[in-house]
Amino acid sequence: MDRLTGAPPRIRLALGSGAAALALTGTLLGAAPAVTAAGPVPAEVSPHAAQTIDNIGASGAWWPNDLARFSPDVQARAAALLFSADGLDLSSYRYNIGGGGTGVTTPERAPEDFLAADGSYDWNRDKGGRTFLRYAAQYGVEDLIGFVNSAPAEWTTNGKSCGGHLKAERERDFAGYVADVTAHFRAQGVKLDYISPFNEPTNSFDSCGQEGMLVDVAQRDDIVRAVGAALESRTATRATGIIADESSSTDGFNREVPQWLAQPGTARYVDKLAHHTYNNPGDGSLAQIGEVSRTFGKQPWATEICCFGKGGTGWNKEYDPTIDNALLMSRIIYKDFATAHDSAFHWWTALSNKTGVDPATGAAEKNDLGWNDGLIYYDENYATTGNQKLYMTKRYYALGQYSKFVKPGAVAHNVTGAPAGVEVTAYDHNGRWVVVVNNHNTTATELALHFNSKAGALKPQRAVRTSATENWAPAAAPVVHGSTVSSTLPARSITTYVLGQSGDDGAEALAGALQGQHSGKCLAADGSSAWIASCEAGSWSYDRSGALRAGDGRCLAPVGGALGLAACSGAPEERWLLNANGQVVHEASGRCLDVNGWDTAQGTRVGLWTCTGGSNQTWTRV
Structure with a gap:
């Protein structure tokens, strides 16, 4: 999607209450509101809730394998940046259950498995992965997810952790292994809330730059049932849910999920339906995510995205730590929540070493050699340079504009009628509203926003902004005048408003x-x-x-x-x-x-x- 630019209309930020219907000249949805002599028509927070947010998170592949060699102080700092209230305060973390890395040519992308040659388990393996999974648990991350790129190599058709299929006769062995890993961590006080038994099942990864396993549509239901039954056998009730199928594109998800999930006895084991958005989907494909999910009574999650840039949200090789790419990330989050009605958003890898240049001199600048796959970066050559510094990007702060404030249980309400270049999401939670606003425009923009649901007395509590010059900086709170609150959005910025709420004057109705x-x-x-x-x-x-x-x-x-x-x-x-x-x-x-x-x-x-x-x-x- 092209970046939106240009001078927007000037309008107020209005928060209203009461039972009266709106004038018929207002905007219900779609186009930006017009400015009239009587003042602008505000955008509207829908009176009806759209979905409940489960979590916002990021993945622990594959950087823990490198950071296992960093000093404990750096490891602790990385964990705090991701999991603490002063950091991203993530509410989910994806732990990579490794397949052993057999045949994988990139060392940090070859995570150890726990399966010894004699069939026993060596729980001392995967030191880096275990370290950060433990950190996530200690910080109280709400949802811990174990995801699999490949089964242990001895159970794949080519004997590698990349490019093969899981042998059909080994499905129960694999399921038992995943259940045993889950039970082991639970005994250590680390509960995996969900298991994803295969990731991007149509990608062969036969170049072996990373782990990956093909899982044809006809085999997905078999694996899901086997893993579900194995998890149930370890506890009186199945304490760990299953998410699937982690299709790399929304088109693949929409086409293939109905084929395998409809197989007898399968749907009961699936708790959430997971998709990736690497196909840069349009609004139609995103909305179909909701249609497919509702068919089976499941909530959809967006569980992986990275690596877009050069002014758009499509796949591109680029390293961009600036607000330009951060705004593109925030647009993707906005689309996932507002159009697909996903209940979760997971960034791909929390840390990356793919700056493309020496980060000691070039980490702050864009280049075409690296990748926009991380929130935080470290030196790929740390072993020879001794450089263990962590380098921040604006993407880190953009994700935090959501993850620090939009917590599990928040109820999303659609916002319609925002001006051109502005994207707004609103969440109702525990007596307060959280509103996240992306201003893609190159000039300051005033936003009018009218609340039509549970509109009791509203009081600004906090305003936080990330822009080209700010990182979670305190921003001016909106000024309340009766039912109207005024605020201005700086150019090229992401702002989060927290509004306290007392009382409930009932809900207004949109009319027209x-x-x-x-x-x-x-x-x-x-x-x-x-x-x-x-x-x-x-x-x-x-x-x-x-x-x-x-x-x-x-x-x-x-x-x-x-x-x-x-x-x-x-x-x-x-x-x-x-x-x-x-x-x-x-x-x-x-x-x-x-x-x-x-x-x-x-x-x-x-x-x-x-x-x-x-x-x-x-x-x-x-």
């Missing part, structure tokens, strides 16, 4: 006609169907329950195989999500409100269709 971007016509419905018509046809209100109510009080919902109006009952089929990009998503099915055949004619039917990101699925309030 819903206009289709492609047709220019508005949504209308009766008891048996929905269609597009002139925008005088009537208005809709959107409330705390997630219902879209017509003027007669009935709710938009599937009726007899089509969309129509029915008496509101509070059923899940009546709930909708308003995405910031203009998608109106049917919560129960994950499908989008869609104008049939991209037609623009009066009376064209409107129904539910897989989200594509098309303008025939984009709606604004008028």
Whole structure:
């Protein structure tokens, strides 16, 4: 996605309460609000909750194998930077259960396994991995995840930790091994909350620059059931969940998960559905993540991304420690939470040595030789230079704008109608709001934001900013005047606002006609169907329950195989999500409100269709 630039409109940051409906001229979703003589129309925090956040974290592959050779003081500092309240305060950490590294040509990417030649276990192996897993547990990281790139080499078809398949006759051995590793750490006081039994299963990694194992679609359900049964056999109840299938692309996830997860006896073992976003997905592919997940009653997690740059979120070789790449990372987080409705975001590797140049002289500058795969960097040649310094990037601070404040249990609310170049996410948790705002614009931007859910008295508690010149710097708190709070976002910045809340004056309802971007016509419905018509046809209100109510009080919902109006009952089929990009998503099915055949004619039917990101699925309030 191209970086957004240009001078934005100037508007206020407004936080309102009360039960009155908004004026029909406001923006429900999609385009930026217009500025009028009476003042700008604010962006809206949806009254209906979208999803609950489980965790935000990063991976422990493969840098612990290097840092095992660093001084204990440096190891302790690295752990504090990741896990402490003064650091990122991560709520998840991914521990790499190694496959032994047989055949892997990059030394730090060859983690030891625990399986000895005689079939016994050597728990003294993987010193670096164990060190930082223990640190994560000691700091109280909420979710510890054990993930596998490759099974031990003796169980793969090519006898290597890269490029082979897991032998079918060894699936139960592998499952038992994973369960034994999990049980061992639990006995040591380190509980692995989740296991991911295979990572990027369609990547062969046959170049052997790292560990990797092919797992064909037909084998994934077999492995999941075997691992689930083995985990259950170690405890009275299965204390460790399973996440899968860690597809490298959202397209692969959307296509392949339904094939293996639908196999008998499989879904009960899967706790979360995991995807990566290396395909630089568009809004349609991201929204389909939600559709696939809802089909099986699971929540999706975004569990790996890195290595984008040069002004976009697509795969690129570059080392960029500046705010430019940090804003791209924050855009990816925003998209995962606001469009895919993921409940977790995991950065790939927390530390990296791929600066591309000598970090002692070039760590602060961009170059085309390194990679944007780390949050923190260290010297690849530490063994000869003796350099054990840690080098920070703006990505580190960008992730912290979320991870330090958006904690497990926070409830995400979609924000619609933000001005061009600005991305806003809002989270309700324990009587306070956390709002994270990305300003991609090259000029300062004023943001108006109206809260429509649980809008009791609001009081600014904290404001923190990362920009080209700031790292988690205290920022000016918004100034409250009644129901209006004013604030200005500096250019090219990420700001987190924490707002305390007392009381609950009830929820306001968004109101207005819903206009289709492609047709220019508005949504209308009766008891048996929905269609597009002139925008005088009537208005809709959107409330705390997630219902879209017509003027007669009935709710938009599937009726007899089509969309129509029915008496509101509070059923899940009546709930909708308003995405910031203009998608109106049917919560129960994950499908989008869609104008049939991209037609623009009066009376064209409107129904539910897989989200594509098309303008025939984009709606604004008028």
